[in-house]
Amino acid sequence: MTEMNMVQALNSAMDHLLSKDKSVILLGEDIGKDGGVFRVTEGLQSKYGEDRVIDMPLVEVGIVGMAIGMALTGLKPIAEIQFQDFIYTAMDQIINQMAKLRYRSGGDYTVPMVLRTPYGGGVKGGLYHSQSGETYFAHTAGLTVVTPSNPYDAKGLLLSSMEYGDPVIFLEPKRLYRSSKGEVPDGEYKVPIGEAKNIKEGNSVSIITYGSMVPTVLNIVEKHKIDADVIDLRTLLPLDINAILSTVKKTGKVVIVHEAPRTLGMGAEISALIAEKAIDSLLGPILRVTGPDSPFPYRWEEYYLPNEKRIMKAVNSVMTYG
Amino acid sequence: MPEDSEERNKFIKAYTAMVLSRTLDRKIVTSQRQGRVGFYTPTMGQEALQVGASMAMETADLIYGYYRDVPLMLHRGVPIETIINQIMGNDSDRAKGRQMPSHFSSKEFNFMSVQSPVATNLPLATGAAYALKYQKKKNIVLATFGDGSSSTPDFHAALNLAGVFELPVVFLCENNGWAISLPVERQTKVEIWTKAEAYGIKGVKADGNNFVDTYEKVNEAVKRAREGKGATLVEATSFRMGPHSTSDDPTKYRTENVEEGSEKDPIVVSEKILKQRKYVDDKMIENIKSRTHKLVEEKFNECEKISPPNPSTAFEGVYKNTTWMLKEEVEDIL
Numbered sequence: 001m002t003e004m005n006m007v008q009a010l011n012s013a014m015d016h017l018l019s020k021d022k023s024v025i026l027l028g029e030d031i032g033k034d035g036g037v038f039r040v041t042e043g044l045q046s047k048y049g050e051d052r053v054i055d056m057p058l059v060e061v062g063i064v065g066m067a068i069g070m071a072l073t074g075l076k077p078i079a080e081i082q083f084q085d086f087i088y089t090a091m092d093q094i095i096n097q098m099a100k101l102r103y104r105s106g107g108d109y110t111v112p113m114v115l116r117t118p119y120g121g122g123v124k125g126g127l128y129h130s131q132s133g134e135t136y137f138a139h140t141a142g143l144t145v146v147t148p149s150n151p152y153d154a155k156g157l158l159l160s161s162m163e164y165g166d167p168v169i170f171l172e173p174k175r176l177y178r179s180s181k182g183e184v185p186d187g188e189y190k191v192p193i194g195e196a197k198n199i200k201e202g203n204s205v206s207i208i209t210y211g212s213m214v215p216t217v218l219n220i221v222e223k224h225k226i227d228a229d230v231i232d233l234r235t236l237l238p239l240d241i242n243a244i245l246s247t248v249k250k251t252g253k254v255v256i257v258h259e260a261p262r263t264l265g266m267g268a269e270i271s272a273l274i275a276e277k278a279i280d281s282l283l284g285p286i287l288r289v290t291g292p293d294s295p296f297p298y299r300w301e302e303y304y305l306p307n308e309k310r311i312m313k314a315v316n317s318v319m320t321y322g
Numbered sequence: 323m324p325e326d327s328e329e330r331n332k333f334i335k336a337y338t339a340m341v342l343s344r345t346l347d348r349k350i351v352t353s354q355r356q357g358r359v360g361f362y363t364p365t366m367g368q369e370a371l372q373v374g375a376s377m378a379m380e381t382a383d384l385i386y387g388y389y390r391d392v393p394l395m396l397h398r399g400v401p402i403e404t405i406i407n408q409i410m411g412n413d414s415d416r417a418k419g420r421q422m423p424s425h426f427s428s429k430e431f432n433f434m435s436v437q438s439p440v441a442t443n444l445p446l447a448t449g450a451a452y453a454l455k456y457q458k459k460k461n462i463v464l465a466t467f468g469d470g471s472s473s474t475p476d477f478h479a480a481l482n483l484a485g486v487f488e489l490p491v492v493f494l495c496e497n498n499g500w501a502i503s504l505p506v507e508r509q510t511k512v513e514i515w516t517k518a519e520a521y522g523i524k525g526v527k528a529d530g531n532n533f534v535d536t537y538e539k540v541n542e543a544v545k546r547a548r549e550g551k552g553a554t555l556v557e558a559t560s561f562r563m564g565p566h567s568t569s570d571d572p573t574k575y576r577t578e579n580v581e582e583g584s585e586k587d588p589i590v591v592s593e594k595i596l597k598q599r600k601y602v603d604d605k606m607i608e609n610i611k612s613r614t615h616k617l618v619e620e621k622f623n624e625c626e627k628i629s630p631p632n633p634s635t636a637f638e639g640v641y642k643n644t645t646w647m648l649k650e651e652v653e654d655i656l
Contacts, residue, residue: 025456051456057482057483057486059479059482059483061445061475061476061479062445062448062479062480062482062483064445065442065444065445065446065448065449065476065479065480066445066446066448066449066452066483067449068445068446068449069386069445069446069447069448069449069450069451069452069453070449070450070452070453071449072434072446072449072450073384073449073450073453073454073457074453074457075452075453075456075457077449089475092439092442092476093442093445093476096437096438096439096442097437097442097446100437101435102639102640102641102642103417103420103639103640104417104420104421104425104427104435104437105416105417105427105429105435106415106416106417106418106420106427106639107639108416108427108429108435109427109429109434109435110642141640141648142640142641144641164642165642166641166642237645238645238646238647239647241646
């Protein structure tokens with residue numbers, strides 16, 4: 001066990017993968033000599049060579065497309081898109097190639113790969129370095145979408161993703177890259193895909209969240225001594241329906257927190273699932289505390305991100321309902 | 323007739339594949355009109371260039387093709403049943419009718435599953451080529467696409483990457499003159515093969531109506547790729563003798579066409595080449611045509627008898643392990 005931040009944990013996972021298996025290849029912009037703009041791949045190119053940790057030309061569609069072709073030809077690529085905000089030119093590759101190859105070839109061709117990308121705001125990145133686009137990916141059959149909220153899960157989920165057998169969109173909450181610290185095993189271990197984690201037990205209200213909002217929620221719950229059951233989803237596609245339903249059945253009161261815009265965000269799907277499968281357990285309305293339906297602003301990002309005031313307002317509102 | 327020579331056998335095989343493709347093309351289009359087939363993108367006019375390219379490839383080479391590559395597949399040895407079953411979307415289709423007709427796949431013959439969005443196969447081909455180079459294999463990648471694809475971001479991305487990483491890939495532009503209704507003159511201001519220069523790869527033009535010329539140009543490109551000398555863009559010019567697809571009416575946008583059996587028909591051009599070299603005579607040509615016709619009729623009727631796939635297969639194979647959502651949804655549907 002070593003204390004690491006999320007950047008170090010991810011680096012440790014990739015170091016492990018590269019050392020273990022020669023077919024593991026990293027590709028992305030500035031990931032080699034520069035070690036990545038967030039230093040997640042620091043030192044890996046000098047250790048494993050330029051042909052395994054590839055500094056790519058500035059072309060997202062090429063990075064993703066090339067990684068798919070590698071995966072189809074026996075390599076195990078981990079591709080990085082520098083900011084999730086820049087992924088859109090590669091969406092054709094992601095949606096029409098990566099996600100559909102297994103299905104359309106009757107299982108003859110599969111795409112075992114990981115596409116890593118930092119997402120979310122709170123780093124003064126403005127419109128184009130702050131987006132939370134998880135819904136775009138979670139709406140696509142054939143993809144699997146994960147997002148860790150701490151160093152332990154980051155490494156464990158990345159190791160699991162590489163053995164998953166299907167393409168995984170690996171969303172890294174960049175706000176937590178260095179602020180989130182914790183004990184991480186030095187060797188190999190797994191955090192299973194598709195399993196949420198009940199990170200704090202309580203009986204009065206369920207708070208369902210993921211990624212960058214997890215530490216925020218935990219701090220608030222602790223500060224206000226709320227008897228909350230807090231769920232860190234960890235995987236957004238497929239959602240852990242059992243974890244969601246069991247917390248709802250336990251508390252009957254639900255607040256969903258994410259920083260992506262409210263309309264058709266993950267909260268919408270979670271609310272619908274609860275309404276369909278556990279409406280009899282509900283003791284109040286399901287409330288969402290999310291980013292607004294506006295672009296992510298530069299100057300006033302603290303107003304965009306769900307904060308203590310808004311989360312507490314929702315928690316108090318459901319807890320005092322009825 | 324001369325003794326059996328290696329070239330004679332090769333040329334007869336090439337010609338036979340072209341005739342087979344043309345015969346199949348006609349059969350499918352007719353069947354579509356009769357409501358026996360849902361849709362098709364005819365290949366008519368592109369037989370010579372595809373077969374010429376295929377002649378330069380080994381089975382272990384990887385093909386990243388598009389939805390108009392039937393002659394190439396047939397020449398490569400893909401059984402005609404594989405093509406017909408895919409078009410019918412029946413139970414013997416590997417993908418169980420999930421894809422619309424013309425979207426073939428054959429792992430056995432290293433022919434990558436075909437997509438609709440044009441040129442999205444090209445970045446994949448560079449990734450595959452990178453892998454082969456990294457694994458120190460001698461095999462190469464052939465990526466095919468139409469003239470319209472040369473306008474896309476994926477074309478640019480792929481050729482640029484192939485240049486930067488000196489990849490063992492041959493880009494074969496099947497320039498049939500049309501992207502649905504847009505003529506190539508309105509697609510791009512320059513000849514497509516000249517774009518290679520911008521990416522630091524080799525560019526070459528082939529007469530796509532002449533399978534020997536296309537073979538020679540592609541073979542040279544394949545040789546360079548195998549020797550580690552990098553990528554080539556081959557533009558093979560031909561004619562789209564049919565419509566874009568069976569849903570398309572070309573009389574709306576074009577007045578001239580190459581008629582079947584006319585001097586520019588690549589099958590006619592090929593017959594001339596084979597006759598000049600005294601590899602075939604009229605009788606043999608007739609023989610090949612009638613044999614092929616019989617084969618197509620026979621296989622078509624056989625495949626038509628195969629039952630449709632079980633509806634449940636439409637929702638299988640999305641993931642290695644299906645999701646709980648899909649299980650639940652399928653239970654509701656079936």
